[in-house]
Amino acid sequence: MSAVVRRLGQAVITLAAAGALVFGMLAVTPGDSAQRVLTARGVQEPTPAAVAAVRAELRLDDPLPVRFGRWAGDAVRGDLGVSWLTGRPVSAEFAERLPATLRLTAAALALAVGLALVLGTAAALGAGRWPDTLSRTIALVFLVVPSFVLGVVLLDVLVVRAGLGRVIADGTWATVFLPALVLALGSVATWSRVLRTSLLEAGSAAHLRVAAARGTSRTRRLLVHQMPNAIAPFLTMVGLGTASLIGGAAIVESVFTWPGVGRFTVEAINARDMPVIVGFTMVAVVAYVVASLVIDLVCAWIDPRLREPR
Numbered sequence: 001m002s003a004v005v006r007r008l009g010q011a012v013i014t015l016a017a018a019g020a021l022v023f024g025m026l027a028v029t030p031g032d033s034a035q036r037v038l039t040a041r042g043v044q045e046p047t048p049a050a051v052a053a054v055r056a057e058l059r060l061d062d063p064l065p066v067r068f069g070r071w072a073g074d075a076v077r078g079d080l081g082v083s084w085l086t087g088r089p090v091s092a093e094f095a096e097r098l099p100a101t102l103r104l105t106a107a108a109l110a111l112a113v114g115l116a117l118v119l120g121t122a123a124a125l126g127a128g129r130w131p132d133t134l135s136r137t138i139a140l141v142f143l144v145v146p147s148f149v150l151g152v153v154l155l156d157v158l159v160v161r162a163g164l165g166r167v168i169a170d171g172t173w174a175t176v177f178l179p180a181l182v183l184a185l186g187s188v189a190t191w192s193r194v195l196r197t198s199l200l201e202a203g204s205a206a207h208l209r210v211a212a213a214r215g216t217s218r219t220r221r222l223l224v225h226q227m228p229n230a231i232a233p234f235l236t237m238v239g240l241g242t243a244s245l246i247g248g249a250a251i252v253e254s255v256f257t258w259p260g261v262g263r264f265t266v267e268a269i270n271a272r273d274m275p276v277i278v279g280f281t282m283v284a285v286v287a288y289v290v291a292s293l294v295i296d297l298v299c300a301w302i303d304p305r306l307r308e309p310r
Helices: 002-027 033-040 048-058 064-076 090-125 130-144 147-161 177-202 206-213 218-255 261-270 274-302
Strands: none
Touching: 002 064, 002 274, 033 048, 090 130, 090 177, 090 218, 090 261, 090 274, 130 177, 147 177, 147 218, 177 218, 218 261, 218 274, 261 274
16 A cells, blocks of 8 residues: 555656646747737737737736646646637647547557567567567567658558548547557557567576476467566556557647547647647646556556565
């Protein structure tokens, strides 16, 4: 129980520090926030009176600590401010688009875990031979090719030329495979190599030599004996990578016109809509902290060595 409380405390501190950092970055952004609001609303040459009215509306003349306290209090209640571009609450804009992003992220996570398990296990079984070489080559390709390039290539080859799928995704399960695959490939490269290394390290244990002497097959030794000892580092990478999937969804959603939070945030960046940008950053941070906390607790449950001594 003490380990759970300690990790929860660390998560709260991380969120508070991230919130302060994000708000501080917003506060030191060059330019007048009131003018950026009016520009986002389509007013290209705002008058001093209009600028003053917006500054009063947003209470931008208050001291920075007061504004941070007000912003943090609202954020804790789920109020991320009002979009400068649409004039609607950011939380409402996100709520409309979040199901599509979660659908994409869940599909990408399932694909990434499945492909990483296959590649990592095959590489460990065939260490030093062609399965290992093939796995490393595939992982290297996934790692060095940017996701937006893969997305454009898949759209051109599979959708436009081969007629498989749709050019414009509608956010449903029927069109999720291609964008989810593109989003997952970068994670597959890292996760599969971590799993391979962990499996090989676990394979050097003395009890596995005894199992081999008793006639246990190599596949059984890997899946039954090595995998439970190697899964904790893999799960840690999955936990950390889950947040990166949410953060990286913005590019993939833009390429595939996926109607999610990421695509909306890219449009907000183009319009300098700071409340949306900050809100998306905080959502990504929360996802990272929560995923890390869950994986930390799961790994401690799987491996007693990671628990605090009683």
